[in-house]
Amino acid sequence: MGRITLDKVTKKFGDVEVIPPLDLTIEDGEFVVFVGPSGCGKSTLLRLIAGLEDVTDGEIRIDGQPATDLPPAKRGLAMVFQSYALYPHMSVRKNIAFPMKMAGMPEDEQKRRIDNAARALNLTDYLDRRPGQLSGGQRQRVAIGRAIVREPAAFLFDEPLSNLDAALRVGMRLEISELHKRLDTTMIYVTHDQVEAMTMADKIVVLRAGNIEQVGSPLELYRNPRNTFVAGFIGSPKMNLIEGAEARKHGAETIGVRPEHIDVSASEGTWKGRIGVAEHLGSDTFFHVHDTGLAETLTIRASGEVGLRHGDTVFLTPQADKIHRFDAQGLRIA
Amino acid sequence: MATQHSRSAARIMISPAVVLLLAWMIVPLVLTVYFSLLRYNLLMPGTERFVGFLNYKLFYQNPAFWTAMLNTLLLVGGVLIVTVVGGVLLAILLDQPMWGQGIVRILVIAPFFVMPTVSALVWKNMFMNPVSGLFAEFSKAVGLQPFDFLTHAPLASIIGIVSWQWLPFATLILLTAIQSLDSEQMEAAEMDGASPLSRFWYITLPHLSRAITVVILIQTIFLLSVFAEILVTTNGGPGNASTNLTYLVYARSLLNFDVGGGSAGGVVAIILANIVAIFLMRMIGKNLDA
Ligand SMILES: Nc1ncnc2c1ncn2[C@@H]1O[C@H](COP(=O)(O)OP(=O)(O)OP(=O)(O)O)[C@@H](O)[C@H]1O
Numbered sequence A: 001m002g003r004i005t006l007d008k009v010t011k012k013f014g015d016v017e018v019i020p021p022l023d024l025t026i027e028d029g030e031f032v033v034f035v036g037p038s039g040c041g042k043s044t045l046l047r048l049i050a051g052l053e054d055v056t057d058g059e060i061r062i063d064g065q066p067a068t069d070l071p072p073a074k075r076g077l078a079m080v081f082q083s084y085a086l087y088p089h090m091s092v093r094k095n096i097a098f099p100m101k102m103a104g105m106p107e108d109e110q111k112r113r114i115d116n117a118a119r120a121l122n123l124t125d126y127l128d129r130r131p132g133q134l135s136g137g138q139r140q141r142v143a144i145g146r147a148i149v150r151e152p153a154a155f156l157f158d159e160p161l162s163n164l165d166a167a168l169r170v171g172m173r174l175e176i177s178e179l180h181k182r183l184d185t186t187m188i189y190v191t192h193d194q195v196e197a198m199t200m201a202d203k204i205v206v207l208r209a210g211n212i213e214q215v216g217s218p219l220e221l222y223r224n225p226r227n228t229f230v231a232g233f234i235g236s237p238k239m240n241l242i243e244g245a246e247a248r249k250h251g252a253e254t255i256g257v258r259p260e261h262i263d264v265s266a267s268e269g270t271w272k273g274r275i276g277v278a279e280h281l282g283s284d285t286f287f288h289v290h291d292t293g294l295a296e297t298l299t300i301r302a303s304g305e306v307g308l309r310h311g312d313t314v315f316l317t318p319q320a321d322k323i324h325r326f327d328a329q330g331l332r333i334a
Numbered sequence B: 001m002a003t004q005h006s007r008s009a010a011r012i013m014i015s016p017a018v019v020l021l022l023a024w025m026i027v028p029l030v031l032t033v034y035f036s037l038l039r040y041n042l043l044m045p046g047t048e049r050f051v052g053f054l055n056y057k058l059f060y061q062n063p064a065f066w067t068a069m070l071n072t073l074l075l076v077g078g079v080l081i082v083t084v085v086g087g088v089l090l091a092i093l094l095d096q097p098m099w100g101q102g103i104v105r106i107l108v109i110a111p112f113f114v115m116p117t118v119s120a121l122v123w124k125n126m127f128m129n130p131v132s133g134l135f136a137e138f139s140k141a142v143g144l145q146p147f148d149f150l151t152h153a154p155l156a157s158i159i160g161i162v163s164w165q166w167l168p169f170a171t172l173i174l175l176t177a178i179q180s181l182d183s184e185q186m187e188a189a190e191m192d193g194a195s196p197l198s199r200f201w202y203i204t205l206p207h208l209s210r211a212i213t214v215v216i217l218i219q220t221i222f223l224l225s226v227f228a229e230i231l232v233t234t235n236g237g238p239g240n241a242s243t244n245l246t247y248l249v250y251a252r253s254l255l256n257f258d259v260g261g262g263s264a265g266g267v268v269a270i271i272l273a274n275i276v277a278i279f280l281m282r283m284i285g286k287n288l289d290a
């Protein structure tokens, strides 16, 4: 079981309010991702849940039990740190055994769990090495191993993949998702990489300056961003936001169109512009279009190879049903 | 130092320093060994002659020899224990965020800047003096007989004084080591359910092992030759109770004017130092490997 409820949780460092009163419910078995720009309070929120920081005000409940004043070890949560935080002088086996040893678990049970975790995480051959003799990905797996042997109510991850190279990151992303499917335990995952958020999450929590901007499934956030911040943050490349006369034509202060929802043509269309940089990814091509009179640049995604090059004049047509409209406060107009 | 060329260049560059250092060490060593084989008494100039190992035999048969040997080891061991244990505790204390941290740190380092003779005299006259010392005042205040430290516990008193001098050094080195401990490791241990005591035992102490090794090795070098503190407090007494090897050598060569005997003692001290060094490296040297 791992249902975590935050009730008006507030955090101040001195006079600085990093997390204004915040309500959030995380259901049992859910994979929740906190995303937001750097410094928005994701790590702080995670550390509040873990008990590594004291809440200034409000209440945290785990499975309905008040946990606000419980020390970290008593909350039944396990955390995987960005720096892995392995114990450098202990072997991998001892690292994984450490939480069980601290809990006074019988030796044979410890051994059984270590073997299970090592098998699940492909660490069997490395059990007697020190962390310093492992690669980044292996260290990450040891850190996860140390977390799963405790059979916690929920896992907390703080940007666990940010120290890995791109290929490894994709691999570990899948492994963590699979782990979640297999264990069916609540996981809270902090990242500022919105691709990780989109691919892994059951539920995404978008944060800005400690405030929750929107909570929802990845597709909900993609289809119906509640405001311009979420609209700009979710999706890659970013949504094009257009203000002014063109927006007022649609009865809004700002309109947003995703790069993949604009059709490109060399001969005709609603908007006219000139191609700046073209990024060829093979499967897709991203065009940065200037001189449209709408915004500094518009980003357009065209599938595959299109016969357009730097300096060409293009015509753009937004797909009418994919235009998002926002009011003067940046809120979505239904 | 990747290539053959840069390696040999490096050797040529450091050779003057090596030659100078070697001469600096070899010349006194050879002279000491040479004197130790002579009958060489300053009261009888002109009578020097070769006597073989007689000086060593006499030094060894001196009833003070084994006492001095034991005292040297007790002094080194005692001070090491006090400074390492005290240093670890003080370093942990100083690492806590507290008001006036900067001032407190400077105060803790201060004893290291006081000359050994001065600090020993301050201890002797202002603290340990059985008539006018502070400790005597305390004893009297609570209605106890004043304790004459330097008469009844001379070696322990000297261990105390020397520890007081070396505690800042140990604290400083251990403090920097503690500060380099990754705070996420501590937090991970906290989440893993480790109590403050187990966190100290399983995380902090292993992290400090290298720094502790450095403290022990460096201090041993200096503690084997403690002299000034003994000279100004107890003069090695009462009897031989606080005589260490260094002081015995001094007594031989400058109180008895027996340069030959003193040199023999010096050579014995070198041998002892090497034995201690070998023991230490065997015991804790592996901590220095990465
Ligand atoms: N111990 C602290 N004392 C004072 N301010 C702090 C402390 N820890 C964090 N903050 C502030 O709280 C804010 C949120 O920090 P936090 O580490 O939660 O950001 P984050 O969302 O995790 O960012 P990143 O993506 O860069 O890791 C920041 O503005 C930071 O300066």
Ligand SMILES: [Mg+2]
Pocket (backbone or CB within 6 Å): A042, A043, A044
């Ligand atoms: Mg962070």
